[in-house]
Amino acid sequence: MIYNFYLYNRQGVCLYQKDLKRGSKQQRSDTDKLLYGLLYSLKKFAEKISPNDKKRFRSYKTATYKLHCFETPTGLKFVMCTDLSVGNIDRDLEHIFAHIYVPHVVRNPLAELHVPMTPTTTMQPLPSSSSSSGKEEEASDAVTATQLQEQQVQAAAAASGFDAALSAFLSSLKYY
Amino acid sequence: MARREVKRVNGELFTMTYGALVAQLLEDYESDDEVNKQLDKMGYNIGVRMVDDFIANTNTERCGSFKETCTTLAKEGFRMFLGVTATISNWTADDKECTLTIDDNPLVAFVELPDEHRELNYCNMYCGAIRGALELLQYRTRVTMTKDVLKGDKDTQLTITLLEVLDDVPPPED
Numbered sequence: 001m002i003y004n005f006y007l008y009n010r011q012g013v014c015l016y017q018k019d020l021k022r023g024s025k026q027q028r029s030d031t032d033k034l035l036y037g038l039l040y041s042l043k044k045f046a047e048k049i050s051p052n053d054k055k056r057f058r059s060y061k062t063a064t065y066k067l068h069c070f071e072t073p074t075g076l077k078f079v080m081c082t083d084l085s086v087g088n089i090d091r092d093l094e095h096i097f098a099h100i101y102v103p104h105v106v107r108n109p110l111a112e113l114h115v116p117m118t119p120t121t122t123m124q125p126l127p128s129s130s131s132s133s134g135k136e137e138e139a140s141d142a143v144t145a146t147q148l149q150e151q152q153v154q155a156a157a158a159a160s161g162f163d164a165a166l167s168a169f170l171s172s173l174k175y176y
Numbered sequence: 177m178a179r180r181e182v183k184r185v186n187g188e189l190f191t192m193t194y195g196a197l198v199a200q201l202l203e204d205y206e207s208d209d210e211v212n213k214q215l216d217k218m219g220y221n222i223g224v225r226m227v228d229d230f231i232a233n234t235n236t237e238r239c240g241s242f243k244e245t246c247t248t249l250a251k252e253g254f255r256m257f258l259g260v261t262a263t264i265s266n267w268t269a270d271d272k273e274c275t276l277t278i279d280d281n282p283l284v285a286f287v288e289l290p291d292e293h294r295e296l297n298y299c300n301m302y303c304g305a306i307r308g309a310l311e312l313l314q315y316r317t318r319v320t321m322t323k324d325v326l327k328g329d330k331d332t333q334l335t336i337t338l339l340e341v342l343d344d345v346p347p348p349e350d
Contacts, residue, residue, distance in 0.1 A: 037347035098232035
C-alpha cells in the first residue's frame, strides 16, 4: 500500500506531492515542509555516523509506515511512504526519475524546472492585476498577463503529463 | 538499468542550426559581449536539464570529487550529447582548475569569424552548459573560453575553475 509520494529539489521546494491514502486529509503545506526538514537532518546525520563512504540514507520505519527516499546526484529527492511490508523500492523510485520525471519534465521545454508542478485539475486562477495606473502600462500588463497565462497553461499541461504517467506507474506496482 | 536508445540528429543540421542561432543573436544584440552573455545563459539553461538526462541514461556511479566529475563530463557527457570526446588536463595543484580540450569541435565546421566580430566567443554555449550542469552537482564554477579555433588556435579549450562547493539548502527556520 502506498500512502504518499513527494518530490523535492535541492532547494527544499516540494515540486510535487500526491496523497494516495484514500480518505484522510492532513494539513498539506505543513507536512511537506516538516518532511523536508526531517529528510535534511536525517541525511546530515546519516553522513556523520556512517563508518564508510556508502553513507546514503534509504528508508526508515515506524510502527505504522515506512518512508523510502531516493536522491539523485543533482539533489532531487523522490520520497514515498508505504506500509511496512514493502521492501527495497530504490529501483522503482529510480524508474520514476529516469522514465517519468526526465522525459516529462526535464526533456520537456514547456515544463519549468524547480517550480512546484500543478496539474490542470488543481490549477489556481490568475490573480487579476487591477492596481496599474496609466493606459500604456495597462496594455503592457495585459500582454504579460496573457503570456504568463499561456506559460502557466503549458506548464500545467506538462505537469499533467507527469501526473498521469506517475499514476499509471504507481498503480502498476505490486504493492499499490 | 538498461541504457535507453538515444535519438540522434544529423551532425550538419545541428551545426547549421547553431550557426543560424548565433547569427540571429548577432542581429538582435549588436555587441559581441552581449551575444556572449546570451549564449552563456542559453547554455546554462540547457546544462541544468542535460545533467539529469545524462544521469538517467547512464549507469554512472556518483562521482566523489570535482576531478572525477569533470573527467566524467568530458569523457561521457560530451560523447553522449555531441558524439565527440573531450580531454581534461592541466589540473592545478589544489585540483580546482583544469583545462578542457574539445578535440573535434562539431560547432565550428563551416564557420569563419568575420573581422568585425573578434570579440565573439562563438562556442560560448559550451561554457554555460558546463557551468549549469556542474552547478546542479553542487559545484559552482566559472567556465571561460581560452582557446578558439576560429581565432587561429589549434583547438578549442575551456578553463573550468571551481569557485565553491554548494551545500544542501537547510530548511527555513520557523
